[in-house]
Amino acid sequence: MPSASTHTPRRMPRAEREQEMLRAAGDAFAGHGFHDTSMEAIAEAAGISKPMLYNYFGSKHGLYVAYVMRSGRLLMQSMREAASPDGPAPERLHAGILAFLTYVEEHGSGWAVLQREMLAQGGSLAAEVSQLREGIASMLNSIFDDEPFAHAFTGAGESLAGWWLAHPEHSKDQIAEVLMKIAGFRP
Amino acid sequence: MPSASTHTPRRMPRAEREQEMLRAAGDAFAGHGFHDTSMEAIAEAAGISKPMLYNYFGSKHGLYVAYVMRSGRLLMQSMREAASPDGPAPERLHAGILAFLTYVEEHGSGWAVLQREMLAQGGSLAAEVSQLREGIASMLNSIFDDEPFAHAFTGAGESLAGWWLAHPEHSKDQIAEVLMKIAGFRP
DNA sequence: GGGTAACCTTACCCCCGGGTAACATAGCGG
DNA sequence: CCGCTATGTTACCCGGGGGTAAGGTTACCC
Numbered sequence: 001m002p003s004a005s006t007h008t009p010r011r012m013p014r015a016e017r018e019q020e021m022l023r024a025a026g027d028a029f030a031g032h033g034f035h036d037t038s039m040e041a042i043a044e045a046a047g048i049s050k051p052m053l054y055n056y057f058g059s060k061h062g063l064y065v066a067y068v069m070r071s072g073r074l075l076m077q078s079m080r081e082a083a084s085p086d087g088p089a090p091e092r093l094h095a096g097i098l099a100f101l102t103y104v105e106e107h108g109s110g111w112a113v114l115q116r117e118m119l120a121q122g123g124s125l126a127a128e129v130s131q132l133r134e135g136i137a138s139m140l141n142s143i144f145d146d147e148p149f150a151h152a153f154t155g156a157g158e159s160l161a162g163w164w165l166a167h168p169e170h171s172k173d174q175i176a177e178v179l180m181k182i183a184g185f186r187p
Numbered sequence: 188m189p190s191a192s193t194h195t196p197r198r199m200p201r202a203e204r205e206q207e208m209l210r211a212a213g214d215a216f217a218g219h220g221f222h223d224t225s226m227e228a229i230a231e232a233a234g235i236s237k238p239m240l241y242n243y244f245g246s247k248h249g250l251y252v253a254y255v256m257r258s259g260r261l262l263m264q265s266m267r268e269a270a271s272p273d274g275p276a277p278e279r280l281h282a283g284i285l286a287f288l289t290y291v292e293e294h295g296s297g298w299a300v301l302q303r304e305m306l307a308q309g310g311s312l313a314a315e316v317s318q319l320r321e322g323i324a325s326m327l328n329s330i331f332d333d334e335p336f337a338h339a340f341t342g343a344g345e346s347l348a349g350w351w352l353a354h355p356e357h358s359k360d361q362i363a364e365v366l367m368k369i370a371g372f373r374p
Numbered sequence: 375g376g377g378t379a380a381c382c383t384t385a386c387c388c389c390c391g392g393g394t395a396a397c398a399t400a401g402c403g404g
Numbered sequence: 405c406c407g408c409t410a411t412g413t414t415a416c417c418c419g420g421g422g423g424t425a426a427g428g429t430t431a432c433c434c
Contacts, residue, residue: 011380011381011382011429011430011431012381013381014380014381017381031309032309033222033307034222035220035221035222035223036222038420038421038422039421039422039423040421040422048382048383049382049383049384050383050422050423051382051383051384051423051424051425052381052382052383054422054423054424055381055382059422059423060421060422060423115306116303116306116307119302119303119306120220120303122218122219148347148350148351148354148357148361148362148365149365149368149369151346151347151350152343152344152346152347152350152365152366152369153343153369154346155342155343155344155345155346155347155349156339156340156342156343156346156369157339157342158342158346159338159339159341159342159343159345159346160335160338160339160342162342163335163338163339164335167335170335174335175335178335178336178339179339181336182336182339182340182343182369198399198400198401198410198411198412199411200411201410201411204411225390225391225392226391226392226393227391227392235412235413236412236413236414237392237393237413238393238394238395238412238413238414239411239412239413241392241393241394242411242412246392246393247391247392247393
């Protein structure tokens with residue numbers, strides 16, 4: 001028994017450790033923002049030491065990019081699957097809204113980071129994030145065929161989702177109904 | 188003539204200099220965000236030296252707070268004046284929307300900073316910013332009497348305003364029409 | 375069982391940028 | 405015209421945190 005004081009540095013396969021790092025990083029970024037989150041803090045939350053983060057992601061920015069990209073991919077994938085073009089527009093829209101709200105509900109940190117990053121127009125993630133915006137916009141344009149309206153609707157969804165997280169007494173379906181009403185599809 | 192190389196340190200009354208500092212700070216904060224903006228950069232943009240900023244605003248945070256507060260006051264004042272409770276709801280809403288869009292148009296930096304700050308739920312400005320949110324929410328609730336809908340509508344306005352800034356080929360009235368349509372007041 | 379590669383840590387470097395002390399001068403009141 | 409205050413500057417301190425060099429240990433494979 002060499003020393004009982006060391007922190008049980010449990011070994012872990014790379015892929016698994018990577019996910020844990022991303023989870024810790026995401027929670028930290030979502031809570032305090034990019035700049036008010038230190039690599040040291042992320043490492044501690046992930047139960048490892050700082051150089052591991054650099055070994056796996058190269059830099060703080062690299063870690064952030066990895067998290068944002070993964071979050072964006074996940075969101076787009078969920079929505080595309082739900083709103084695949086079969087069936088009439090209102091059904092597709094409703095399914096897409098539910099997929100979005102489900103993502104927000106289950107990945108609060110991911111959503112918070114994505115939302116903040118979409119506001120920062122000048123960032124180095126402009127390309128990746130605008131790709132996400134484009135994807136959602138094209139889905140909505142295929143339903144509304146009215147670009148300004150589609151953008152307004154996007155904002156309505158984002159804002160309402162944020163409000164919902166602070167008022168969980170409303171059901172997911174109630175929230176979806178509000179959005180359907182805004183879209184012009186009365187029940 | 189002592190030295191032609193000095194930067195013409197023109198004297199200026201305090202109030203006037205203060206406005207210039209706030210203008211420079213606002214543009215910088217809007218462009219790069221709070222953390223990626225250095226006091227040095229703000230001082231240079233304002234044509235003065237760094238200690239002046241500390242002399243006038245105490246700290247970087249103090250300068251930021253001053254800018255956010257002034258922006259918020261200005262926006263609330265414009266909207267309250269426009270949407271004062273006389274006349275039917277659609278007219279009040281339309282006037283409020285136009286006041287909002289005018290503010291966004293004329294104070295792009297102020298709006299960008301306000302919008303970012305409203306997303307950051309945990310900041311030290313939470314109190315001030317939530318007061319702004321409350322004000323707008325109460326105006327909209329007096330029109331819609333439907334809190335979730337009012338929040339969604341707020342988001343639609345914010346998002347559409349951002350999109351408008353990137354697509355100035357649309358007129359202010361066209362944008363306002365989109366919002367009126369979302370509100371359920373068809374032309 | 376020994377070489378090797380992957381996993382992981384401790385201890386440090388060093389710059390950026392917030393904040394300040396000390397000093398300079400314009401211009402107004404008396 | 406003389407000093408006092410408000411306006412302004414240069415030059416510096418120093419702590420936080422991004423990033424790294426060097427080394428240790430586990431486990432897999434032959």
